Amino acid sequence: MATPRDYSVAFARVAQGDLHSIVGFIAADDPLAAARVLDQIEGRVASLMKLPGRGRVVPELAAFGIRTYRELLVAPWRIVYRISGRTIHVLAVLDGRRNIEDVLLDRVVR
Helix, strand or coil, X not given: CCCCCCCEXXXXXXXXXXXXXXXXXXXXXXXXXXXXXXXXXXHHXXXXXXXXXXXXXXXXXXXXXXXXXXXXXXXXXXXXXXXXXCEEEEEEEEXXXXXXXXXXXXXXXX
């Protein structure tokens, strides 16, 4: 149950699409596994409501001095977010087996 001191969570449209794609891909072979993955990811994101700073700074961005973005891992997925005021903005749910620089560059180009 959320309390007044908790943070709220907002998913960016692209992060919603990421999650939908992940779950859809897994569900094509195993709907129960897809439901488990969705529960795991949603649970990790919900945990940020009480401890928003628990995720690590995204290492690839930290290498460029960008420390605003954090991530949680639900192997093999990376949940990328930033904290703004009392809101957690989930910006992406990425496959950790892919090169994050390539994924982000592709999103910028699109």
